[in-house]
Amino acid sequence: QSALTQPASVSGSPGQSIIISCTGTSSDVGGYNYVSWYQQHPGKAPKLMIYDVNDRPSGVSNRFSGSKSGNTASLTISGLQAEDEADYYCCSYTTGSTRVFGGGTRLTVL
Amino acid sequence: EVQLVESGGGLVLAGGSLRLSCAASGFTFSTYSMNWVRQAPGKGLEWLSYIASSGTTYYTDSVKGRFTISRDNAKNSLYLQMNSLRDDDTAVYYCARDAFGGWSFDLWGRGTLLTVSS
Numbered sequence: 712q713s714a715l716t717q718p719a720s721v722s723g724s725p726g727q728s729i730i731i732s733c734t735g736t737s738s739d740v741g742g743y744n745y746v747s748w749y750q751q752h753p754g755k756a757p758k759l760m761i762y763d764v765n766d767r768p769s770g771v772s773n774r775f776s777g778s779k780s781g782n783t784a785s786l787t788i789s790g791l792q793a794e795d796e797a798d799y800y801c802c803s804y805t806t807g808s809t810r811v812f813g814g815g816t817r818l819t820v821l
Numbered sequence: 822e823v824q825l826v827e828s829g830g831g832l833v834l835a836g837g838s839l840r841l842s843c844a845a846s847g848f849t850f851s852t853y854s855m856n857w858v859r860q861a862p863g864k865g866l867e868w869l870s871y872i873a874s875s876g877t878t879y880y881t882d883s884v885k886g887r888f889t890i891s892r893d894n895a896k897n898s899l900y901l902q903m904n905s906l907r908d909d910d911t912a913v914y915y916c917a918r919d920a921f922g923g924w925s926f927d928l929w930g931r932g933t934l935l936t937v938s939s
Contacts, residue, residue: 712882714865747925749866756915756932757858757866762925800866804924808871808879810856815865 715740715801715813722819728789731816733801734782739811741782745804748777748786751815752797760799761786788818796820823847823928825916830933837906837937843899843916843930851894854919856926857901859912867912870901871919906937 716734723729733740733748740746746764749757759768761777764784774795776787784803788795801813829841843855857869870890871879878890889902899916913934917926 743924745924749926751866756929757917757926758929759920759925759927762920762923762927768927798865802866802868802925809881810868810871810924812858812866812868 712811715803715811717801717813717816720817722821723791724821725791727791731786731799733784733813735803736782739803739805740784743804746779746784747802749800750797791820793820825928825930827916827930827933830935832936832938833906835906835908835937835939838904841901841914841933845897850897855899856917857890858915858917861912908937908939911937
């Protein structure tokens with residue numbers, strides 16, 4: 712049950728697009744289309760942004776999108792806005808019906 | 822209002838026990854699978870445990886045998902019994918609802934802080 716691998720930090724200017732990667736194994740990310748992404752602002756609870764690799768919950772901006780290739784999932788945020796500055800976590804369903812999170816990525820909007 | 826509210830956190834000595842609770846409201850609790858997730862200070866999220874509406878449970882290796890997840894559908898409540906607590910169990914503990922029929926956490930509580938002191 713090793714954590715998924717995410718970059719520690721990414722940054723971008725307002726209006727730009729960024730991509731956050733999330734690398735696992737064939738036992739988690741690569742084996743199931745059950746990758747989800749969460750946004751967490753300081754001192755707040757996480758918020759679901761993407762589920763089942765590329766689906767958006769109602770109310771989440773279409774600037775957020777997800778994809779997956781092999782053992783790596785990605786979160787793309789387009790048209791960066793100041794309020795997007797937060798920590799982002801990926802999570803995957805795994806064999807044995809457990810879940811595993813990534814280590815988290817801090818997004819800085821320059 | 823659809824919400825989850827955790828309680829029961831506090832300061833505990835290493836080796837001690839504590840039970841966390843999560844009160845659900847605004848939705849049919851008995852039909853949803855539920856989870857506990859924690860976050861150590863300044864660290865990332867860690868999934869701990871899952872309980873299905875049927876009562877089936879799963880745990881991450883680091884808490885297996887020490888923590889027990891349970892639910893009382895009549896009280897719309899989720900619990901986490903924690904025994905043999907260690908310093909590294911210090912964290913904010915969140916309860917989180919699985920999306921209906923899915924494997925993502927679509928509803929989170931605000932969390933409750935557990936501090937384990939040696």
